[in-house]
Each structure stands twice: as C-alpha cells, then as structure tokens.
Amino acid sequence: MLTVLEIVGLMAFAASGSLAAVRAELDVFGVVVLGLTTALGGGIIRDVLLGVQPPAALVSWPYLVVGAATALAVFAFHPLVARLRKAVLVADAAGLGLFATAGTATALDLGTPGYTACLIGMTTGIGGGALRDLLLRQIPLVLRREIYALAALLGAVIVVAGHTLHWPTGPVTAVAAAVTVLARLLAIWRDWNAPLPRAGSNRWER
Structure with missing residues (x-):
C-alpha cells in the first residue's frame, strides 16, 4: 500500500509540473524535465541534506520511468488532464502527506534531531513544487498563497511527536499523512491562505 500511494503521489506531482510546463508553452523535453523535477525534487533535496549519496530517486529506475511516462502522457493529453483538476489536486494532497511524513521518518531513522526532521520532512513534500516554480521564473507558490507547506509541517510534527513518545512508527506515520491530506484538502x-501583509504595507515610505 505504501508503494502504491508513493507512486500515486509521484504521478500527481509529475502531472502538476507537466501541466505547468504545458501552460508555459515548453516543448516536450521541457515538459518531461519539469515533470521529473516536480516529482523527484523534494526527495533529492532530502537525500542531499541527509548525506545519502547518490539520492535514491536517481538510482531507482521505476521512479524515473513513472515520472517521465506521466509527463509524456500529460504532454499528449493535456486538455483531458486539465479537466481532471480536482482529481489531480486530491492525488497531489496524498503525495504531499506521504512524502512529508516519510521524509520525516527517514530523517529520524538517520538520527537527526526532531526539529531538523520536521524541516526536512516539510522540504521533501514541497521541494519539487518550489523547484518547478523557480524554473518557470515564478515566486514559489508555497511562499505566497495556500496552506501547503504548513500542512506538510503539521504532518512532520506529528511524526516527530510519535517518535518522541515511542509510539509505533507505522500507525503514527499513517495518521500524520492522513492529517496532512485532510488539512490540505480543507x-x-x-x-x-496564510496571512498576507496588509494592503499598502509593502511600500517603502519616503
């Protein structure tokens, strides 16, 4: 089940990145690159921060194949995929919950402190999307609107709390992922959205 959910999340992230590339009118190579970056970017950042070399996403060919195949499917059938926006958002939320909590658990297994594991878990969930936006020369979506990073951080905190209390890792991770998904869907x-500055407060006073 964990593998199935992980693949679903990876496909959702790849579809999200590919749709953004299609909207930006990139060619097929650009669509695949952006799709893979969105799907695998968070995991690669996690492994680099934890000193895992080479990153798991670069040595496990199924991840690359699934991400690339999803990107190519979006390139070919993007009008249909765009109409399935709600389904893609639900799958994206599932991927966020799984990757954020699994990233936190991985960090804890490697002996990182709790607060570090929370940050790494959150980064695992949101890293790919942030890289996608940067490649498109946009301010990352997680920094300007929507409850996305906060939902990932919530799940990570639950995993760390369970680890601190010596609760079973599997059930705690499942509950944390479910809470993250629920927070994102709500x-x-x-x-x-997270609070924004009041109108006019971002202007320099002369």
Missing part, C-alpha cells in the same frame, strides 16, 4: 475547499 484548505482547498475553504480557500484558506
């Missing part, structure tokens, strides 16, 4: 449904 944010989409209710259109929740």
